[in-house]
Amino acid sequence: GDSVTQTEGLVTLTEGLPVMLNCTYQTIYSNPFLFWYVQHLNESPRLLLKSFTDNKRTEHQGFHATLHKSSSSFHLQKSSAQLSDSALYYCALSVNNYAQGLTFGLGTRVSVFP
Amino acid sequence: AQTIHQWPVAEIKAVGSPLSLGCTIKGKSSPNLYWYWQATGGTLQQLFYSITVGQVESVVQLNLSASRPKDDQFILSTEKLLLSHSGFYLCAWSLEGGGSDYTFGSGTRLLVI
Incomplete structure (x- = not known):
């Protein structure tokens, strides 16, 4: 079946530093939809x-990600982390037009310190 | 604007007791509806989905059942709770198509003792 892998369980960093969260996926479908939830x-x-x-790079609220089908990846990045970015981040996959829902990764907890 | 309302906000229930959680969507006709479960500190596990009234598909049952009695209502229930049912239950909706946004309700926190 479909799966999403997030390799980091916990990321801790200092405010102002860049952050990158890894996400890779597996699916037999050639046109997956990838999401990041916070x-x-x-x-x-x-x-x-x-x-x-x-x-194609997608951006929102200072975060950006690019879907690379060749490597089945959808990594999330931000150039300068803020204290308010401390949260759980989930990468998720949807694969068909029948809206069977999202398959989530295990999540990455981000803790930003002053 | 679409709103999604879940009830109750939180429950503390005894092992072996019944459970009923509800979800109502307003402002959108014929949404796709989903139930997700999140163990404390865990990932989001899809339990059920429904594309239309009266039809529910199971993804992972966990000794739970779901029903869609109305277009805007989705119910999660069980006759006998287990300790392992504790967690955060989330209802979500989306429009047709795999690329549609999935919007979550505020959730119900369940503790089984």
């Missing part, structure tokens, strides 16, 4: 950005 403490997940276009 979940702050005691809240529900919120869509951060999404993409289905190969090699």
Whole structure:
């Protein structure tokens, strides 16, 4: 079946430094949709950005990601982390037009310190 | 604007007792609806999805069942709770198509003791 791999369970960094969260996926479908969701403490997940276009950079709220189908990757990056970026980040995959829902990775917890 | 409402906000229930969680979507007709479960500190596991009234597909049952009695309502239930049912239950909706945004409700926190 489909799967999403996030290699970092926890990322800690100092405010102002860049951050990159890794996401790779596996699917037999040639046109996957990739998403990044952010979940702050005691809240529900919120869509951060999404993409289905190969090699096109997608940006939102200072974060950006590029879907690379050749490497099945959709890494999330930000050039300068803020304290408010501390949260759980989930990479997710959707693969068909019947809206069967999202397959999530295990998530990466980001902690930004002053 | 579309709104998604989940109830209750939180529950503490005894092992073996029944459970019913609800989700209502307003402002969108015929949405696709989903139930997700999140163990404390864990990932989001899809449980069920529904594309239309009266039809529910199971992804992972976990001794739970789901129903869609109305176009805008999605119910998650069980006759007998287990300790392993504790966690955060999230309802979500989307429009047709795999690339549609999936919007989550505020969730229900369940503790089974």
